[in-house]
Amino acid sequence: MNPETRLLHRKVPVAGAHPNVTPLFQCSSFFSDSEWFYTRKSNPNVDELEAAVRDVEGSAHAVAVATGMAALSAVLRLLRPGERLAANGLIYGCSYRLFADFCAQYGIGFDVLDFTDPAAVRAGIRPGTRLAIFETPTNPLLRTVPIEAVAREVHAAAPEALVVVDNTWATPLFQKPLELGADLCVVSATKFFSGHSDVMGGLVTTNRPDLAEEIRRIRFYGGSILDPHSAWLLRRSLQTFPLRMRRHAETFGEMAAHLRAHPRVRRVYVPDVDGRQLSAYGGILFVELDPALEPAVEAFMDSLRLFERGTSMASVVSSVAQPWSGSHLSMTEEEKRRAGIGKTLVRLCFGLEDPADLKADLTQALDRAGAALPAEVKA
Numbered sequence: 376m377n378p379e380t381r382l383l384h385r386k387v388p389v390a391g392a393h394p395n396v397t398p399l400f401q402c403s404s405f406f407s408d409s410e411w412f413y414t415r416k417s418n419p420n421v422d423e424l425e426a427a428v429r430d431v432e433g434s435a436h437a438v439a440v441a442t443g444m445a446a447l448s449a450v451l452r453l454l455r456p457g458e459r460l461a462a463n464g465l466i467y468g469c470s471y472r473l474f475a476d477f478c479a480q481y482g483i484g485f486d487v488l489d490f491t492d493p494a495a496v497r498a499g500i501r502p503g504t505r506l507a508i509f510e511t512p513t514n515p516l517l518r519t520v521p522i523e524a525v526a527r528e529v530h531a532a533a534p535e536a537l538v539v540v541d542n543t544w545a546t547p548l549f550q551k552p553l554e555l556g557a558d559l560c561v562v563s564a565t566k567f568f569s570g571h572s573d574v575m576g577g578l579v580t581t582n583r584p585d586l587a588e589e590i591r592r593i594r595f596y597g598g599s600i601l602d603p604h605s606a607w608l609l610r611r612s613l614q615t616f617p618l619r620m621r622r623h624a625e626t627f628g629e630m631a632a633h634l635r636a637h638p639r640v641r642r643v644y645v646p647d648v649d650g651r652q653l654s655a656y657g658g659i660l661f662v663e664l665d666p667a668l669e670p671a672v673e674a675f676m677d678s679l680r681l682f683e684r685g686t687s688m689a690s691v692v693s694s695v696a697q698p699w700s701g702s703h704l705s706m707t708e709e710e711k712r713r714a715g716i717g718k719t720l721v722r723l724c725f726g727l728e729d730p731a732d733l734k735a736d737l738t739q740a741l742d743r744a745g746a747a748l749p750a751e752v753k754a
């Protein structure tokens with residue numbers, strides 16, 4: 376059966392009641408004869424969500440936690456003092472801060488490498504490396520980390536190391552890191568899985584039963600399980616997830632071409648959809664605006680009528696943000712500059728609106744921002 380069909384029909388059995396939709400089990404505990412015993416360990420809504428995620432990803436195991444950051448934190452807890460963590464330099468700002476702080480606090484070595492280059496990985500991975508974590512495409516700039524080549528290099532240099540891919544932006548529909556040699560995947564379900572900017576969640580997936588068991592143990596004792604209501608909402612969102620993602624992907628190329636043609640856009644960053652690692656892509660891109668627009672970046676974002684401001688993204692509604700002051704605010708200016716994040720870098724996320732409306736909105740906002748510049752820098 377097509378996993379997308381199976382995903383729609385996933386249901387945990389509710390003895391005797393036969394509801395068409397699994398109800399919300401808003402309870403913290405169960406009778407001792409139940410297969411669930413305490414919601415901090417598991418819950419029917421969480422189980423159903425995890426089954427649906429396994430369908431999307433094709434993974435053997437999925438573990439749902441409260442947020443994407445909780446998923447990354449659970450993975451970090453596999454580390455022991457004296458071991459090393461290697462991470463790609465281009466990464467979500469809060470992930471970078473979490474890794475740096477966690478390593479400093481627990482006596483773990485932290486190596487920031489360029490994972491887009493397998494030779495740099497070969498040179499940078501030390502025998503004591505236990506975790507190698509990266510996003511692909513990266514946040515920001517959407518660069519590709521070749522999962523298969525990097526996993527090979529990491530495992531050759533440090534056989535005990537676990538390769539962890541943050542698959543939030545590609546999503547498990549379009550990219551399957553576990554099939555390419557990764558040991559663990561992490562997803563912020565707050566983004567495309569939710570798709571409506573109304574719920575938070577995180578997932579850790581793996582094909583290794585020992586790792587799944589360890590992550591479940593960490594979740595139970597660390598208390599980071601997803602709450603039943605969020606699981607229920609996310610499970611509902613997942614029913615339209617493949618449909619939404621295909622629409623995001625359809626819109627994407629058209630929007631990138633439109634932006635490239637505007638004279639106030641210096642560069643458009645899109646990922647490499649090679650058909651092998653990444654089968655399709657949609658939603659988020661980055662634009663480097665004309666440097667003259669630096670004082671007018673706020674004006675540009677404010678002039679957009681169809682794009683929400685703030686950290687909201689990967690939703691049915693479009694959004695705009697400046698990584699410098701938003702997603703990467705927790706990095707120092709120096710760290711941001713080193714990662715190629717300047718003030719004129721803007722993140723756009725296209726929702727499900729009519730692409731013609733989005734194009735018209737972008738054009739009028741770019742034109743307005745240009746018009747608002749002082750005469751000497753307008754040209």
Ligand SMILES: Cc1ncc(COP(=O)(O)O)c(C=O)c1O
Nearest residue numbers: 442443444467514543563565576
């Ligand atoms: C790539 C990536 N990973 C992890 C996270 C963290 O997810 P959450 O906000 O659900 O904790 C984010 C959030 O933006 C992200 O972009």
